[in-house]
Amino acid sequence: MKFKTTLLLLIIVIAAAFYLKFVDSKKLSTEELQRIEKRVFRKFKPERITGMKLKITDRQDETGKVVNVREFEIERTPTGWNIKKPVSFPADSAKTRRILDLVKKIDQSRILVGDDYKNLDRKGAGLESPNVIATFETPATSMVFKIGYADPIGWNNYVEIEGRKAVFLVPAHFKDSLLLKTDNSQDDVRRDNIFDARKYLINSIIMEHKDFTVELRRQDDLAWRIIRPINDAANSDEVNKLLGLIEKMRVDSFVDSSDIFGKRKLRLTVIQGAVSQSLLVGNDCVENPKTSYARRSAYQQYFTVKNDELDPFMQGADSYRSRLFIVKNMFQDTVHLTVKSDGNTFEYDKNQNKKWTMPGVTTPLLDETKLDDYIYDWEGLNITNFAISTVAKKALANIGIQLILKFEGLDEPMELSLSKPVNGLVYAERSPGIYISFDENTIKRLNVKNELGFLIDSLVDVPAKRVREVSVVDGGKEFKLVLSSNKWTAITPNSVREIKTDVLADIDKALPISVKKYVANTLKDKSIDPASYGLNPPYQKFTFTNGKPWIILIGKKDAYGNRYAMLSGEPYIFIIEKDSYDKLNKLLDDACNAVISNKK
Numbered sequence: 159m160k161f162k163t164t165l166l167l168l169i170i171v172i173a174a175a176f177y178l179k180f181v182d183s184k185k186l187s188t189e190e191l192q193r194i195e196k197r198v199f200r201k202f203k204p205e206r207i208t209g210m211k212l213k214i215t216d217r218q219d220e221t222g223k224v225v226n227v228r229e230f231e232i233e234r235t236p237t238g239w240n241i242k243k244p245v246s247f248p249a250d251s252a253k254t255r256r257i258l259d260l261v262k263k264i265d266q267s268r269i270l271v272g273d274d275y276k277n278l279d280r281k282g283a284g285l286e287s288p289n290v291i292a293t294f295e296t297p298a299t300s301m302v303f304k305i306g307y308a309d310p311i312g313w314n315n316y317v318e319i320e321g322r323k324a325v326f327l328v329p330a331h332f333k334d335s336l337l338l339k340t341d342n343s344q345d346d347v348r349r350d351n352i353f354d355a356r357k358y359l360i361n362s363i364i365m366e367h368k369d370f371t372v373e374l375r376r377q378d379d380l381a382w383r384i385i386r387p388i389n390d391a392a393n394s395d396e397v398n399k400l401l402g403l404i405e406k407m408r409v410d411s412f413v414d415s416s417d418i419f420g421k422r423k424l425r426l427t428v429i430q431g432a433v434s435q436s437l438l439v440g441n442d443c444v445e446n447p448k449t450s451y452a453r454r455s456a457y458q459q460y461f462t463v464k465n466d467e468l469d470p471f472m473q474g475a476d477s478y479r480s481r482l483f484i485v486k487n488m489f490q491d492t493v494h495l496t497v498k499s500d501g502n503t504f505e506y507d508k509n510q511n512k513k514w515t516m517p518g519v520t521t522p523l524l525d526e527t528k529l530d531d532y533i534y535d536w537e538g539l540n541i542t543n544f545a546i547s548t549v550a551k552k553a554l555a556n557i558g559i560q561l562i563l564k565f566e567g568l569d570e571p572m573e574l575s576l577s578k579p580v581n582g583l584v585y586a587e588r589s590p591g592i593y594i595s596f597d598e599n600t601i602k603r604l605n606v607k608n609e610l611g612f613l614i615d616s617l618v619d620v621p622a623k624r625v626r627e628v629s630v631v632d633g634g635k636e637f638k639l640v641l642s643s644n645k646w647t648a649i650t651p652n653s654v655r656e657i658k659t660d661v662l663a664d665i666d667k668a669l670p671i672s673v674k675k676y677v678a679n680t681l682k683d684k685s686i687d688p689a690s691y692g693l694n695p696p697y698q699k700f701t702f703t704n705g706k707p708w709i710i711l712i713g714k715k716d717a718y719g720n721r722y723a724m725l726s727g728e729p730y731i732f733i734i735e736k737d738s739y740d741k742l743n744k745l746l747d748d749a750c751n752a753v754i755s756n757k758k
Contacts, residue, residue, distance in 0.1 A: 198266045198317065198326050202294075202301070204258035209233040211293040214337055221284065221307050230338050230347070237433060238354055241347065245340060247459040248349040260335050261294065266326040267314050275323055283307055283316040283325070290336050305333045342412055350409045352437055352454065352463065355430050357401035362429035365471050372475050374400070379487045384475055390592050391480040394488070400470055400478075404428055409461040410449050416460055418444065419451045426471050439468060476544065483539040483588060483596075484572070486565060494564035494571075495533055499605050506533060516609055521728060525614045532612065535604060536561070541594040545585055550593035553577035553585040559605055576601060610676035610730070617673060617725060618708040622666035627703040628745065639745075664745040669702070671710060671742070674720060674733045681729035688713075691722040691731055699726075700742055712739065 209232060216226040231243035232254060239249040270278055280286050284306025293302045305328075306316035314327040338347045363374045373386040374397060382392035420441030427436045436455035442465070443449040449462040486492070495506040505517050506529065514529035558578035564571045577585040579598040588594050606612075628639040638649040639661060646661040647654060678686045688694040692714030700710045709726035716722060719736045 197262075198264050198319070198328060199261055199301070202262045204255070204262055206296045207234065207258060207294050208297060209295040210254075210257070211295075212336055212338060213291040215287070215289050217289070224287075228338075232347075238349075245348070245459045246457045247454070248351075248354065248457075249347055250349045253345075253347055257335055260332065264328055264332050266317075266328055268327040270325040270327075271323065275325055278316075278325055285316055285318050285325070289315075290333055292336055305336070340412070346412070348409070348412060348459070352407045352409060352452075353404050353428050353435050355404055355428050355435065357398070357405045359430050360401055360404065360428055361431070362427075363397075363400060363404070364425075364427040364429070366425040366427070367472070368423065370474070372473075372478065374478060380489070381485075381487050384478055387475055388479075388592075390475075391482070391485040391589070392478050393480045396470075396478050403467055403470060407463065407467050410446075410464050412459065412461045413451065414460070416458075419453070419460060423450075424468065424472060425455075437463075439463070479544070481540045482537075483541055483586065483594065484537050484561075484563065484574070485588065486537075486563075486572070490568065491566040492533060492537060492563055493566050494562070495536065496560075496562035497606070498560040498562075499558065500607070502607060504606065504609075516612070519609050521613070521730070523613045523617075523725070523728060523730065524609070525612055528612045532604075532606070539596075539600070539604070541588075542583070542596050542600070543594070545583075545593040545595040547591070547593050550577075550585040550587065550595070553580045553583075554587065558584065559601070608679065608682070610679065613673070613676050613730065613732075615673050616670035617710065618702050619670035620702070620704050620708075622662050622669060624704040625665050625669070625702055626705075627701075628665065629701040629703075631699040633698075661745075664741075665702075668738075668741040668745045671723075671734055672738050674735050677722070677731045677733060679729050680731065686731065688724065688731065693722060693724050693731065696724075697721075710742075712742075 210230075211232075212228075212230040214228045214230070215224055216228065217224055229243055230241065232239055232241050232249050238251050239254045241247050241249045278285075285304055288304035288306050290305040291302065292305070293300055302320035304318045304320075306318070308315055308330060309327055313330060315330055315333045317326045317328045317332070318324075319326075337345075339345045340348060361376045365372045371386050372384065374382055374392055375385050376382055382394060382397045384390045384392050418441065422438055422440055424439040425436055426439065427434060429435075438453055438455055440451040443451055443462045446462065448466070449464050450468060451460060452463045453460045491508075493508045497504045497506075507515050507517060509515050513526050514533055516524065516529070554575060554577045556578045557575050559576040561574040561576070562571050563574075574586060574588070576596075579601075582598045584596045584598055584601045586594055586596070626641050630637045636651065639657070640647050640649060641661075646657040648657050677691075680686045680688060693711050696711035696713055698712040700712065702708045702710075711724045711726060713722035713724070713731075716733060720733050721736070721739045722731060723734050724731055
């Protein structure tokens with residue numbers, strides 16, 4: 159046999175094996191077949207049911223006098239299940255699904271057919287005047303069954319399906335599950351969720367009051383705006399609170415009378431896609447003043463709602479307005495900020511590593527976290543109040559600060575102007591026609607004049623155990639502390655000696671060196687002379703080496719006893735506190751066991 163023929167036969171055999179395995183996997187096991195065999199409604203498919211009708215007969219006892227007859231009609235709609243009878247209101251979908259699932263899966267304890275069926279006392283079994291008549295409808299047909307009395311043991315009920323010459327004995331809990339109620343109990347079939355809505359799908363909220371209407375609408379970029387009575391950015395936190403309340407708002411109690419509704423004080427409309435749902439709210443409830451009477455506009459069923467769930471929807475438009483100065487989409491990443499003030503221009507760019515930088519400032523002393531915080535302070539800046547347009551326009555005739563922001567993915571920058579202070583306030587126009595104000599001191603803190611506020615607060619921030627050498631030049635004297643073979647040695651021009659004290663502990667106390675304040679940039683401000691701060695020549699020079707040297711130049715004291723200092727190679731003059739300076743000197747005093755002369 160040729161190789162190709164052999165290969166073809168092998169493929170056919172493998173394919174046949176997989177097919178047989180697939181067919182076998184679809185076959186039901188003996189256990190599953192036996193379980194299905196016991197089911198009363200074997201061909202019942204819940205997904206095909208479009209409606210159900212129930213006629214429930216209430217008796218004094220199981221077989222006693224009829225005291226009430228209740229009828230329910232529930233239909234499936236594109237948005238869920240609705241009760242048509244005895245009231246018009248949405249049905250509890252979970253309870254409805256449980257009924258359908260139970261009908262599909264209910265097992266019979268025994269079946270009466272043939273002579274057993276013919277000889278059954280139908281009246282005694284309650285099938286002539288059944289406790290429940292249930293009808294389940296599909297687009298093509300319907301299924302009707304009757305539930306009679308309990309059997310002599312009391313564990314099962316007699317059940318007869320219309321069109322079949324058989325009676326089933328079915329566990330009693332099946333009948334109990336069909337005894338629907340509208341009595342404000344846990345078994346009430348009416349839905350207690352007022353709105354059928356999901357907060358992430360809602361695209362509009364309209365709150366109509368007696369004298370005004372507030373409309374909130376989700377934009378294409380997912381940001382929320384107030385559409386009425388003004389056109390302004392909405393406060394995302396407040397809107398999310400409303401969305402959460404809408405999704406979870408529940409009926410407190412169903413009521414029958416409409417006479418107590420009174421005058422409408424709120425019409426709350428929720429739009430989700432193409433579906434609109436409205437809640438009408440009337441008077442406070444007489445029995446419980448913490449609730450109000452209400453109803454859904456599409457249904458005549460009245461109920462009460464807790465006022466604390468309604469209160470957030472009773473506010474004026476200002477309650478929902480954004481308090482942020484810079485309004486942008488939450489998914490828009492700021493990549494550039496320009497701040498122009500008093501003839502100075504400062505620019506901030508986010509690099510490819512998502513880190514903020516200052517073009518033209520290349521110092522390693524730049525603190526990225528401080529830059530991040532500064533940009534965040536602008537982005538998270540809250541307004542003090544909304545301003546009167548005439549007052550704001552007058553103030554904006556004198557511009558104090560100009561901002562230019564660029565966002566990732568957008569070509570057009572956002573440009574904003576802030577006025578010079580007027581009576582303690584700074585004014586701005588957040589968007590066309592929307593004027594706002596800030597406290598003068600809030601803006602003053604953000605109006606930086608240079609990069610000094612963005613420099614690191616600690617120098618030589620390295621672990622003490624990594625320092626291998628410390629040298630100090632003090633006037634005309636030079637000292638070195640060198641680590642070798644796990645021992646520290648003090649070296650001067652005239653001596654070499656082993657140090658007995660704990661040098662590592664002293665270094666650990668001295669480092670890092672805390673910067674109290676940066677004073678000046680000698681590179682940008684040529685009028686600054688380091689010599690006037692005692693830094694050229696320096697009073698002292700400390701060098702810490704851990705692979706690379708960190709050279710700190712120490713100058714004269716300031717008015718408070720602190721010391722001016724510089725980091726060699728950097729143009730910045732800064733101040734270190736007296737305590738930090740004393741720790742540097744204590745390192746030498748303890749390590750060298752010598753007094754450094756000529757201290758100032």
